[in-house]
Amino acid sequence: MPLHLRPLTRAEHLAFVADRPSASHMQVPSWGEVKPDWRAESLGWFEADGRLVGAGLVLYRPLPKLKKYLAYLPEGPLIDWSAADLRERWLEPMLAYLKKQGAFSVKMGPPVVVRRWSADAVKAAIADPAARRLRDAEATSTEPGALDVADRLRAAGWKQTEPGGEEGFAAGQPRYVFQVPFAGRSLDDIQRGLNQQWRRNIKKAEKAGVEIVRGGYDDLPAFYVLYTETAERDRFLPRPLPYFQRMWTALTAEDPDRMRLYLARHDGDVLAAATMLTVGEHVWYSYGASTARRREVQPNNAMQWRMMCDAHQLGAAVYDFRGITDTLEESNHLLGLLRFKAGAGGEAVEYLGEWDFPLNRLLHKALDLYMARR
Secondary structure: OOOEEEEOOHHHHHHHHHOOOOOOHHHOOOHHHHOOOOEEEEEEEEOOOOOEEEEEEEEEEEOOOOOOEEEEEOOOOEOOOOOOOHHHHHHHHHHHHHHHOOEEEEEEOOOOEEEEEEHHHHHHHHHOOOOOEHHHOOOOEEOHHHHHHHHHHHHOOOEEEOOOOOOOOOOOOOOEEEEEEOOOOOHHHHHHHOOHHHHHHHHHHHHHOOEEEEEOHHHHHHHHHHHHHHHHHHOOOOOOHHHHHHHHHHHHHHOOOOEEEEEEEEOOEEEEEEEEEEEOOEEEEEEEEEOOOOHHHOHHHHHHHHHHHHHHHOOOOEEEEEEOOOEOOOOOOOHHHHHHHHOOOOEEEEEOOEEEEEOOHHHHHHHHHHHHHO
């Protein structure tokens, strides 16, 4: 029997998330307030007895001049993805509801892990000239149930999409991330998992007098100066400062620890800064920024280690470095970032990626053409 869908109150949504060990920071009510160009709605899946068994944050983006919307559930929804009746009981009621709301297409990102590669396996893959992509290297572990979910989504008419940027309609989240498992591990154990370079750099920063401090709303402009320098250096389009100010206001209002800002200072100068997000037992390194000045004092390693220590103190089960490149070729300018993240120990993780369902094939195709021309 299909589940019943209806909008959730903020309190209902937060209570459901609080009962779960992990939920994406993009699947809590406050995330909708970070995205003013999208209309947000919390949705709940209910059993016949009224019990809430699933939840999702839906972002609606209007098509210009039409009352039609792209409905997007980033890194969600939070439902039973292993259910044998996933299509009939969970997804079909969602599609029917979203179609009534005027959605012409639905995009979602099932939080389902497919494969994992240990830090050593990643290092070996980078060194292997035959491995051009991470997927070419043998995984340390696989989740067979994930492939079954993918097969059922395809059979139901969903199409897998490649990750993209987040601007406009190209709303995409990373399929490959790097995570350090914390559950059941002491801080000493986690520190032993860092590679030699990381441990050396942390000591070097300490000896040089690098100071890691918690910042607040008023420190966001200092973070932003470094962030724009990083964007120019790493060739990505920076978000505007009001985006981070809105993010801070919305997330910390929901939970004071939902978002933190860390600054690495040396002789009174801010050399690096980063944001950290927390939902339940999952902690993310979200946005990072640094200057090219005085890199020899290693502020980035010191800042990350402080964030990892604080995450462990908060009871984190996983410290998530977020997106990594799947391309292992030396010409890829993001390979250095993969090496940096892999140095923290842990594992590369492949998720199921994002999936589209066209409710109006003509408008969905028009969107694809529009995105291809951008």
